[in-house]
Amino acid sequence: MKNQVFEDSYKKTTELNQDIYQGWMDHSLFTWHWWIGIALIVIPLLLWLKFRNKNSQDRLLFAGVVVAIISAALDYMGTFFGKWRYDYEVYPALSNYIPFSFFALPIAVMFLLQVKPKMNPFLKALIFAVFSIIALPIVKWIGIYEPVKWNYLYSFIIQYFIYLIAHYISRKTKFQPLEE
Template sequence: MNKSQIFDDHFSREIQLKNEKIQIWLEHSLFTWQWWFGVIVLLLSILIWLKFRNKNSTDRLLYSGFFVVICASILDILGHNLGFFHYHYEVFPLTANYLPWSIIVIPVIVMFFLQYKPNANPFIKSVIFSALLSFIGLPLLSFIGIYHIVKWNYFYSFIILIIIYLIAHFLVQRDNFDKIT
């Protein structure tokens, strides 16, 4: 078998597994209470953000928020693909991450923390934020059957989320924006 056939064979198996995942999602996940939980968390987080964000700082907060979305999504996908953890009851079946968590909940909470008491010590805020998500949020997702740890520890998430928050804080403080002319 030549190299091209090896890659093609692997691709075919991936497609077959993705089709199986969609079938499992349709039969065992879609419209379950856990699936509705994800949909409601996703929508409520967006609505709460739109209602309570600091409207004068929206662009600046979104700048940091998009950084958090990218980091959280990439790390979530890596953790899933490396077999550290996986999710059941995804809102969308073709993702390797739990979208309500990585693209909505984490960034929205970061943006609220950034806008609340912006002059407070960012390290203390990062520890509080990280502790809430790592030691309350993730165990809650685990308890309701959405998040499944294989070879991971909540403490790893705690450290990673502190770093993500501190970088987001650094980004939201930047003043190096000139208008595009």
């Protein structure tokens, strides 16, 4: 026996997703806002490929993937619960702003981890968190991001702890070779 509430919700969600996709095709794809998103993917990625510490690449990528997972999960929850929205996603099937969650934030963390690795991690976390206080009003002003029920201070605190988690993970030494 099917639950009618879930069936009705599924139908509404599917229709809404089709509307969102069509709106993205008509009003977002290939606009200058959309190209900013593409630049926020390509530029950090190219900088990472050129300036990464190749000797620590695997360790940094591990920390970067963790940052991407945490950022994407929190970003999804924020949009799901209506705390903020993105008006010009690079691709609308994900409610995350892909350039931030999967590229800019993880790559910024990886660079911070590799530059002055002995520097106090709490100070680096503060630097990373200040980035959110600077970046979020800029992307709001550009029209990409709209905080609905959100205070920038919350992002500051979250980014601070995301960096500390990445720092901790990047220092792990328990990796052993895989054996048969």
